Amino acid sequence: MxxxxxxxxxxxxxxxxxxxxxxxxxxxxxxxxxxxxxxxxxxxxxxxxxxxxxxxxxxxxxxxxxxxxxxxxxxxxxxxxxxxxxxxxxxxxxxxxxxxxxxxxxxxxxxxxxxxxxxxxxxxxxxxxxxxxxxxxxxxxxAVIGDYVRFGGMCAVHQFVRIGSHAFIGAQSMIDADVIPYGMALGNRARLAGLNLVGLKRSGFERESIHTLRAAYRMIFSSEGTLRERVDDAAVMFKDASLVQDVVSFITSAKDRPICLPRAGSEEE
Incomplete structure (x- = not known):
């Protein structure tokens, strides 16, 4: 050659x-x-x-x-x-x-x-x-890591964990549960800390799509009903929002690990 x-x-x-x-x-x-x-x-x-x-x-x-x-x-x-x-x-x-x-x-x-x-x-x-x-x-x-995921230094990802596309994992985090697409996870053991808004903006997602995703996030991770009920409701309410449907599909396909959730009482920034 x-x-x-x-x-x-x-x-x-x-x-x-x-x-x-x-x-x-x-x-x-x-x-x-x-x-x-x-x-x-x-x-x-x-x-x-x-x-x-x-x-x-x-x-x-x-x-x-x-x-x-x-x-x-x-x-x-x-x-x-x-x-x-x-x-x-x-x-x-x-x-x-x-x-x-x-x-x-x-x-x-x-x-x-x-x-x-x-x-x-x-x-x-x-x-x-x-x-x-x-x-x-x-x-x-x-483990399965989606496209455009960013990890800070010294993170550990548990076996069989899935991390959705465009997620951000903060430095020194231990990830032992699935992290939704576009999510941000921090800590040991890591908890969901909102959406990766900086990454979404840098990747060129439209402002309206991001606002819709934020509304769906608040709904899915609220305290009313079960997670599956809230996900099913979001699937219907945001049926035309592709970013939301990515999150819905990711959660409903969970198999080997639980979904990474926010800490009790926490709010998305």
Whole structure:
């Protein structure tokens, strides 16, 4: 392939597949089942192993460990996979594990993600597009992270947790319940602290849509009736509001974990 640059100290297995313009820096190791698409760059001291595919234009920084076997005692060497999307930035000492037989055999990271230094994505987790994991964020097995989610530093995400698109997770939060799309969660254990209004505005959502979502939020998380009754009412009352329907669908599809709720007596800012 044209334009491939492999440093003399790097070790690239004969079965590895490297696209055009790939750069493999000093002391990197690339395993025999690895696929590096066009213009992937491994800066130095990077290890990519297992049945791992790295999308075009992704850059991986020193001492990242990508594709080594999961930290799961139920893993028995099955040929599970790891897929990393295009144009991602994976910083120093990040660890990402492939899937397991008990979780669908696949860990997946979308396009245009930033994984800051020392963050971790465990087996069978699915991370959407344009997600930012700040330093020392840990995403446990089977978690599902929607598009455009932002994490502050040193957060932990419990296994099987879902975090909806455009949510914001404050620094040092422990997330052990599902966080609604467009929500903001803070604390240990985290509670819902309103909507991610700053993120919604930055993402270009219309003012009217945001006001409608705020009204639905107050209704869904009020104290009258049960959560399911309030969600059903919101589904009818805001049937033409796409952001509200995203939240309704997310809550009604809850399966493995409870929904992250506001603290008793708290109000959205």
């Amino acid at each position: 044209s334009g491939i640059l492999v440093h003399p100290t790097a070790v690239v297995a004969s079965g590895a597949r490297l696209g055009a313009g790939v750069k493999v820096g000093p002391y990197c190791i690339v395993g025999e089942h690895v696929v590096l698409h066009d213009n992937v760059e491994l800066i130095s001291h990077v290890v990519v192993e297992g049945h791992t595919t790295v999308g075009a234009g992704t850059r991986i920084f020193p001492f990242a460990s990508v594709g080594h076997q999961p930290q799961d005692l139920k893993f028995h060497g099955e040929a599970s996979r790891l897929e990393i999307g295009e144009r991602c930035t994976i910083r120093e000492s990040v660890t990402i594990n492939p899937g397991t037989e008990g979780g669908g055999m696949l860990t997946k990271i979308g396009n245009d993600c930033l994984l800051m230094a020392c963050s971790h994505v465990a087996h069978d987790a699915h991370v959407g597009n344009n997600v930012v994991l700040a330093n020392y964020v840990g995403v446990a097995g089977h």
